[in-house]
Amino acid sequence: CLNLFQAKPVTFQLDNARVAFAASYLQGIAFDHYTALLRFEPQSPALSNWHFVNEFSTKFRVFDTVAEAEDNLFNLRMRSEERFMTFIVRFEKEAYETGWNYNALRYALRRALPQRIKDVL
Numbered sequence: 001c002l003n004l005f006q007a008k009p010v011t012f013q014l015d016n017a018r019v020a021f022a023a024s025y026l027q028g029i030a031f032d033h034y035t036a037l038l039r040f041e042p043q044s045p046a047l048s049n050w051h052f053v054n055e056f057s058t059k060f061r062v063f064d065t066v067a068e069a070e071d072n073l074f075n076l077r078m079r080s081e082e083r084f085m086t087f088i089v090r091f092e093k094e095a096y097e098t099g100w101n102y103n104a105l106r107y108a109l110r111r112a113l114p115q116r117i118k119d120v121l
Helices: 002-007 015-023 028-040 051-060 065-075 084-098 102-112 115-120
Strands: none
Touching: 015 051, 028 051, 065 084, 065 102, 084 102
């Protein structure tokens, strides 16, 4: 969102426009909470200014991002139709968050690759 806000400063000069755009990405319980605020507390600061980030981060954030990244990396597998570069981007996203050393990441990467690629390595 922040990249888009900077790229289109006129479109997103008002906080409520930023909030509405960011809220369009909400899912599940966070989306339900946003909808309830719109319906029952339309004057809530979370709907009209960047207090939105504080409210939703506090209520719906992942409390242990490293553990979540480790779990994601452990369960990550390259899909059969997936391009290698697409997979590597997904892998790196989680790998950076874990703080694991080179050997641990190399093991995780090999574990996530399909046999057809491992055979070439």
